[in-house]
Amino acid sequence: MSTETTAPIKKAREKGIVSYLMSQLRTVGLLVAFLVLLALMQFLTDGSLLTPQNITSVLNGNSYILILAIGMVMVIIAGHIDLSVGSVVALIGAVTGVITVTWGLPWWVAVIGGLFIGCVVGAWQGIWVAYVGIPAFIVTLGGMLTFRGLAQITLGNIPITPFPDSYVAIGAGFLPRMGERGVGVDPITMAIGAIVAAVLVVLEVRERMGRQKLGLEQEPQAWFIVRAAVTAAFILLVAWQLSQYAGIPIIVVVLGVLVAIYTTVMNRSVFGRSVYARGGNLTAAKLSGINTKKIDFLLFVNNGFIGAIAGIAFTARSNSAGPNAGNMFELDAIAACFIGGAAVTGGVGTVIGAMLGGLIMATLNFGMYLMGLGSDVQQFIKGLVLLAAVAFDVFNKSRGVRN
């Protein structure tokens, strides 16, 4: 009896780091794929991809998709989908445009108003999905049309532009830096980067020590050190590059805060756990005392809220609220989630995975653009990448589960 149960543990220890990495194949694979892609693109563009200005531009230009992917991955983990977020972006742009430009109210009124409308829009869809029981695909397909129409009615089909500078700063502004843009290395940016890296490493070490104290640690020490070092180095490298251009974009700060909050929510809160349980097995979740309707409702409210943040960011960055803003954003966000390891059937996925998925798409986009490839070729390749990523997941899953 005892030899039978301890044998597999011993065997796992002997195999050590390799078997641990195999068990984390999805996460590790995603990270490696991203780094390989960066290297490949850097090579193919003769080193022009990872310049300070380009990195700033990629982060700024994709932040709103990454923000959308945070909410989207939660919806997908629960086993739903949301096709309406692109239209929500347009609607919120129109609403904030009316508040700031037409009515001349300050930027923060527009932000609060936009977030509120986002929640209302989310609640509207949440009621239909959770309490009426209409599939999210249908409800949000309807929302995609309805909210696009609402945005166009609000705008009278004429773009609102320009926005006040204070509003534009949300999407196009930077944290303060010393000296002129593009000259020298900015110490403020580097300091912020160093603080963020240090905080992350300290948190990780504290968690690991907590687990070790209880004798629960599974992760080999060597891998832990590699992982912490790579994370810290990555943040410092990005900060180094950003500090040589304009500093840290405000929208990247917003994104970072959102990622931190939602990663914690999904991993550590009862709500987050309920979302995974709901997506993994709806009946089992219900029979375990989870109010799955409430979970569904809150998820859509949250996605409306996140859609509003992305809408504000996009409108600010483009300094314009147009009737066709945010077109197809939902598909980019959904692709980011699936490349990032979320499963169509629900129950699987992470916020960090969706971020990596989004960054992979962004790197591909920008790299191919620098190489001078047309949008035809870009779409062709992106489609194949999406398919390959999901095929890898399917393969990985069939390898892991017994019959």
Added chain:
Amino acid sequence: MNDHILEMRSITKTFPGVKALSDVTIQVERGEVHAICGENGAGKSTLMKVLSGVYPHGDYEGQIILEGEEVTFGSIRDSEKAGVVIIHQELALSPYLSIAENIFLGNERKSGLLIDWNATNVQAAELLRRVGLRENPATKIMDIGVGKQQLVEIAKAMSKDVKLLILDEPTAALNDEDSAHLLDLIRGLRDQGVTCIIISHKLNEIRAIANHVTVIRDGQVIETLDLQSGEVSEDRIIKGMVGRELTNRYPERESHIGAEVLRIENWTVHHPQQHDRVVVDHANVVVRAGEVVGIAGLMGAGRTELAMSVFGHSYGSNISGQLYLDGNPIEAKSTGAAIRHGIAYATEDRKKYGLNLIEDIKRNISLAGLPKLAPNGWVDGNRETVVANDYRRSMRIKAPSVAVKTGTLSGGNQQKVVLSKWMFTEPEVLILDEPTRGIDVGAKFEIYGIINQLVDAGKAVIVISSELPELLGICDRIYTLAEGRITGDFPVADATPETLIRYMTLEKD
């Protein structure tokens, strides 16, 4: 020499680790109604699957002789071509298609490449007339009741020139009137020369309609009785069904029964879709601290429905009645409320309804008791792992760590995860629905041991099981349930398999 339409000779069918059928031989006469009965899991359905080609030739040992010639069916299609048609308990009709389309599904009336709708509807109408169903062939299946759907199944069988019709529990889901009509129809078919094999738990029906009955127990034919003389009583059939020795397969336990914990009073539940169909009918059940109470009932008697409706109204509509916990009336209209009141329910189908198979052991164990690990909304992940590890050890879940996905575990270990999950909610009452289904003998013994530990700790346990020996082996008291009504309440000392089956099959007056 009788004229046998069918002979199955020495049929043996094994599944990995289990011998489902062992040397089964039966003979069915031409133009008779032949009943097959036995307890749940005795091997009746397996035998019919062998006969109808669900298990193809070569998958079993033995011979099937149909009309004097050996047949080797490779699939259901082959058996249907030979005139053997099976109607399963769960009807196989497509709800959105019309009656006529369903009758000829897979067997379409065609002219050239296209479907001949006139022929389809005319022939369907003729078949409906033969089975006595007055409906327009264009009516959709979803718009007619279960009783009529059953008749459509028979019409569909007749469209295939059926010689031997197999009906698996045909009246299980029907009300009395529909059942009577169906039995009349079966008699009519017999008079038209169609031989019928009918699997049924309802012994009075068997006596009313069948010429012979073959009793199967533990995968073996016990006897074939001739019912035509009318001398064979229901008790005689029951004796054949259960006559097995109870060996020492259950751990010893001394009962210390305390105060009443849960009282279910006047509990009535209706079907979730068909709001006028009563599924549980004024049931009264009491369970005390330190007591294991069994609920015995046939499939469709309303066992699971009773348990799930009590557990936070997770089944049914128009639920009426009152629950009392420790003598105080309680309201538990959601599963969350039921859990907070100290009620736990481990489902009958752990893979479908009990576990999140793509999630690990740890998170499955913590799910129902998550609020305990998260006093302020944030889950203490380390304590969660500690708790899960404690259960892994105490319940002897065989897995290298609690980070293993539950989908990779064996049935017995999955069930231990489910039990751990509910024990972690610290319930006062545990309702266990078929806790040992599909689990090997060793793990069963361990699960009985866990049940004993629970009642020794003063909990109340309700066990729903199709296996009477199991109920007799572990319970202090057993309720019998028939057609949604509690028909009996026996201290285990007074209960015998015969009396239980008698009350489980008690019909409404």
